[in-house]
Amino acid sequence: MTLETKRIIIGSLGGVFLLSLVFVQWLETIRRAEEAGLRPERIVAPASSLACIECHRETNPGIIDHWRGSSHAEKGVGCVECHRAATADPDSHDHYGFRIATVVTPRDCAACHPHEAKEFARSHHAAAGNILASLDNFLAETVEGSTQPFNPHSPTPGRPMEPVNGLASAFLGCQQCHGSKVALRATDGGTITLDDLRPDEDGIPTNVDVLDRILRNDDGRPLLDPGSWPNTGIGRLNLDGSLGSCSACHSRHDFSPRRARQPENCGKCHLGPDHPQKEIYEESKHGVAYRDLTDSMNLDAEDWVLGVDYSAAPTCATCHMSGHTRNNGRVTHDPGERISWTNRPPVSLPMDTDAEHRIVTAADPSERREQIADTAEAKRTRMKEVCSHCHTPDYVNAFYEQYDDLVTLYNEKFAKPGQAILSALLDQGLRSPTQFDEEIEWTWFHLWHHEGRRARHGASMMAPDYTHWHGMFEVAERFYMELIPQALEMTEQADAAGRSRQARTVRELVDSILARPEHAWFRSGAEVESSRIREAMAERYGSRGD
Amino acid sequence: MALGLAGGYGAFGAVLGRFIYPARAAERVWQFVTPLNRLATGDSLTYTTPAGAEVHVTRRNDTGGSEDFTALSNVCPHLGCQVHWQPQHNRYFCPCHNGVFDSDGRGIAGPPEGMVLSGYPVEVRNGMLFVEVEAVPLRAPETRS
Amino acid sequence: MTTIRRWLDDRIPIEPGALRALTNEPVPHHLKRWWFALGGTPAYLFVVQIVTGVLLALYYQPHPSTAWESVRYITEDANFGWYLRSVHKWAATLMIAAVVLHQIRVYFTGAYRKPREVNWMVGMSLLLCTLMLGFTGYSLVFEQLSYWGATVSANIADTIPVIGGFLKKILLAGEAYNERTLARFFVLHAAVLPGFLVALIAVHIALVRIQGVTELKFRDEPATGDRKFPFIPDHLYTELIIGLVLMVVLSALATLAPATMGPLADPLTTPEEIKPEWFFYVTFRWLKLMGGTAAVLSMGLIVFLMFAWPFIDAWWRRRTRLREASVWIGVAATLLLIGMTIREAVAPH
Incomplete structure (x- = not known):
């Protein structure tokens, strides 16, 4: 190879090297452009919460990891911004130099999100905690559980003979959705809730006498009653008087x-x-x-x-x-x-x-x-x-007509008559005022609270199977096969007990309901329809289907 | 030949040079300071940035816009020392060369006379005050994946 | 111009003519064949490694809490960081390959024989130095395989009788991998080993110059005529071409197969698949073939034999009539090396 050839080769290789670096530059440019679009917001630790993060990243890395993914973290809202509490807050305590509270309430969120808090406060969601006087609550506390603790009646190997908490079903069932009444444990063994604290408009307790009764641990931290916390029920009754829990939907700590x-x-x-x-x-x-x-x-x-x-x-x-x-x-x-x-x-x-x-x-x-x-x-x-x-x-209006018709049908054919029969039984003294101690009360509850709602909700959100099979079909069966027979049986028992006047009143009501055109088929029959069905079955399947 | 060599290795040298040069100016992020309703007109607070710098935020007006607020850096424009607020004198003081600034951050005595403390950009969003500061990335907790 | 030259001559009394004579050594004709220039390739790559390595060290932080993040910064954030890191990685791979090829060439041409036994041993030291550079460099990334590779290696050292425990403690700065370990690897990788390498290369080249390049003659060459040609410019051009080809190849490899990042080292979980860099496949396979101390000792013996090979070869040639047995031993050893490397490469674990 001559020197001249070598020179030419070196020159051209230098050019190729240059070109390869141009390619490198091109890749670098693409990378930068992609990064500019894709790079997630830098997460920085607000100085206010640096100490919290340093410690809790070791003890509860999940909390910090969730928070890192939140828009709070993106915007520099750290731990103390939400957990900070006033000294006057009954559940506040000193935590490594910070005055904080464990439970963050809608009042805390409202500091930065006032509109959201206001809308939420007037919603049915915020009122979800007011179920003390409801059938559901009676079911959980009394029928399923017991309002008073009771003793076990035989030992369970491996478990101490301790009183049974009869409210467990209410705590874990009802209240995890509806919201608990947040309670602090009291030194006398009881609890302290917003009813005792009587918080003012700013959430500060007006009844300061109870503050001395708050049970605290060695660090001075007030102890929350485990029946009421942990709880993210949407209508939680908080110690500061606010209603609800934002984390019911915006789960902590990423508030996604x-x-x-x-x-x-x-x-x-x-x-x-x-x-x-x-x-x-x-x-x-x-x-x-x-x-x-x-x-x-x-x-x-x-x-x-x-x-x-x-x-x-x-x-x-x-x-x-x-x-x-x-x-x-x-x-x-x-x-x-x-x-x-x-x-x-x-x-x-x-x-x-x-x-x-x-x-x-x-x-x-x-x-x-x-x-x-x-x-x-x-x-x-x-x-x-x-x-x-x-x-x-047109489509939307027609849908609403269909929906209205279904709700009205349920109301008029089953709900109002059912309600009338139950009221008549009560008025005539044929059933006791206590709920759920008579079969017909369970029947009625199933009819409207489960099946009737399924029919109506199914119709409202276009689910045919829930409207019909899980809904109206079960409502009808419950009505004709259980509610009516049970009501009539109660009238017979009343007859036997010598209360024929009351029994007759109820029976007349049932008779008048069943005599209505929409119910008439039940007693007078519907032979024409039935024979038509039999013919259709025979034609299709070769047998009459009965 | 010389051209090829100069082109190839020259470009390589340029790449090396770009590598040494800091990749980008320190990233800045908007950080939450306070809801407006927690800072009354005339009041001020000290916000500590993630990098540890102190920012003196003062509310001077009540229109609800970002112009109501000043957010002053505590870095002396003279030679970069840290100034601190002396409430008893209603002034910022720099201990390095006895620089004095009034409450608006204007240098009124000492070497920084005539200079001003630099301000941070502020913004009001949804009733909350935000300030733009240098970002110090937070490393992820060491969770195993 | 002359004033400057005179000024310089007064202070640095080196004659340009002498300098030229010193650098412009006549080169044997066979060096016009490309594969005889393999010795210059690792030297060139070493320069690339120094340049890119110094730059990477500007951003690298040798501490377990920051090492991986700093490598990530280089790879993702720094300007052209991904490119320089990839060039560094690929140049290391090519350097080891070139050293091994150079050694194979020297071996088969018998260039280690008297009077060049010492230079063969210097070359062996260069090989070991290069491999250790590769190993320590890989450990610095502090990804899972770096961490577990270093741990395994330290425990291999531990099995050496008598001094093993001492070696391990010296290497890891403690009984086990700890937060001071990475600093050692870094100093070894970026200061100690390169220092050794520079010194060894200097001796290596000095010896080549003193002893001259082994002259070889090929059948198709003209029997007469000048057997040598000047280093400058002819051979310099050859080396320049090789250098540029290497740069282009490195750029291509760096862009097409850039260095990636494995998961962060986790002392609590050993990855399911653990394999060293390819140039340690042979040792890795060897360790699997026999247990602990036996493997280490036999490996030490092999390295010793390689060092002592010029003398063994000379002894053999004096005693027997099979004068070219070294070729067959070389072929066998090369095939074994390749075979074990491939075996390890395809092995699932």
Whole structure:
């Protein structure tokens, strides 16, 4: 090889080397550009919470890890910003130089999120803790448990002979959704709640006498009653007088809006035999679309406005809470704002509400007009604004007609008559005022509280199977095969006990109900329909099906 | 040949040079300071940045906008020492060369006379005050994955 | 110009002519064949390693709490950091490969024979130094395999009779991997071993210069004529071409297969699949073939035999008539090396 050739080779190799570095530069540029778009916000530890983080990252790394993923962390909101407490707060204590409280309440969140807190406070969610006087509570505390602790009646190997806490079902069942009444343990063995503290508007106790009775551990930390805490029930009754728990939906410590937007989040409580909203949703076209298109839901979007950030499918939040293009993206923390029927009680009522957000029950039209602050129709209009992102007005209006018809059918054919029979039995002294001690009371409870709600909820969210088989079919069976026979049996027993006048009153009521055209088939028969069915069965399957 | 060599190794040298040069200016992040309703007009507070610098935040007005607030750095514009607030004299004082600043951060005595303490950008979002400060990344807890 | 030259000559009395004569050694003709330039390749790569290594050390932090993060910073945040780290990694790989190829070439051409026995041993030291550089460098990343590789190696050292425990403690700065261990690896990798390497290379080249390059003759060469050619410019050009080819190859490897980051070292979990860098596959396989002390001692014996090979070879050639047995031993050893490396490479564990 001549020297000249070598020189040329060196020159060109130098060029190739240069080109390879140009390629390197190109890769570097792409990398920087990608990084600029993809790089997550830098998480920094606010100086105020540095000490908390250093210690708790060792003791509870999960808390710190969750927090790192929160938008609180992105924006520099650390531990003390939320856990900081006033010295006057009954549950506050000194923790390595910080005055903090364990339980963070909506009042604490309201410092930065006042609008959300206000909307939430007037919602039915915030009132969920007021179940002391409800059938459900009676069931958990008395029927399932015991309001007073009782002694075990035989030993369990491996367990001490300690009194049984009869409220366990209420604590772990009802209150984990509805919310507990947060209680501090008292030195006398009792508990101290907001009823004892009587907090003022700022959440500071006015009854300072009870403060001395708070039981504290060696570090001076007040002890929370384990029956009431841990608890993230949505209507929690807090020591500062505030209602609710924001972490019911915005789980600590990442407070993820992403999670609150997903149906699973609501599904912690809105499921099961009495209100299977989660299952109903999953059965509906809405839920099916969501499951399929989760990737297109843009769940991490900052504002998550329907029609702007996504339109693939609606979740619970979409219809009941989230912002959309027709309302300028305004989120509401009162899910009742768009609901037009109350499907919770035995007989459904339109959601005409007064200034205090209570249902107006008055019958007189002028009286109603006076009391109503927000009509059911206005609420329905707000819901229709959501619907209209994917459906035409005719479609939406026709759906609401179908839905109204189903609720009315349930109300008129089963709920009102059932209610009338139960009232008559009580009025005539044929059943005791105590709930759940007579079979017909369980029958009625199943009818409206489980099956009747399933039918109505199924209709409201387009789940045919819940509307019919889990709903109206079971309502009908319960009505014809249990409620009516049990009521009549009670009249016979009353007859035998010599109370024929009362028995007759009830029997006449039952007879008049069954004589109504919609029930007439039950006694007078429906031969024409039945023979038609038999013919159809024979034609299809070769046998008559009976 | 010389051209090829100079081009190839020259470019390589340039890459090496870029590597040595700091990758990017220290990243800055917006950090939450306080809800507006917790800082009355005329009041001030000291916010400590994640990097440990102290920022004197003072509310001077009540319009609800970011212009109500000043957020002053505690770094003396003279030679970088830390100034501190002397409430009894209503002034910032730099112990290095006896620099004095008034409550607005204007140098009124000593070497930094005529200079001003630098301010941090502030913003009001949803009724909360945010300040833009240097970021010090927090390492993840050592959880096993 | 002349003033400057005179000024310099007064202070640094080196004659340019003498300098040229010193550097411009006549080169034997066979060096026009490319594979005889393999000795210069590791030297060139070593320079690349020094340049990139010094730069990487500007960002690297040798402490368990920060090492991995600092490597991540280099790889993800620093300008061109990924490129320089990849070049450093690939140059290390190529350097070891080039050293081994150079040694194989020297072996098969019998260039270790008298009077070059000492230089063979210097070369062996260079090989060991290079391998240790590779090992310590890999440990610095502080990913899972770095950590467990270092732990395993220290425990191998532990099995050496008498001095094993001492060696292990010296290597790890304690009974086990601790927070002072990485600093040792770093100093070894970035100061001690390169220092040795520089000194050894100097001796290596000095000896080559003193003894001259082994002259070889090929059948297809003209029998007559000048058997040598000047180093400058002809052979310099050859080395420049090799250098540039290496740079292009390194750039290509760095961009197409950049150095990645494994998971952070976790002293509580040994990964399911643990394998050293490829150049330790042979030792790794050897360790699996026999247990603890036996493996270490036999490996030590092999290294000793390699060091002493010029003398063994000379003794053999004096005593027997099989004068070219070294070739067959070399072929066998090379095949064994390749075989064990491949065996380990394909082994799932």
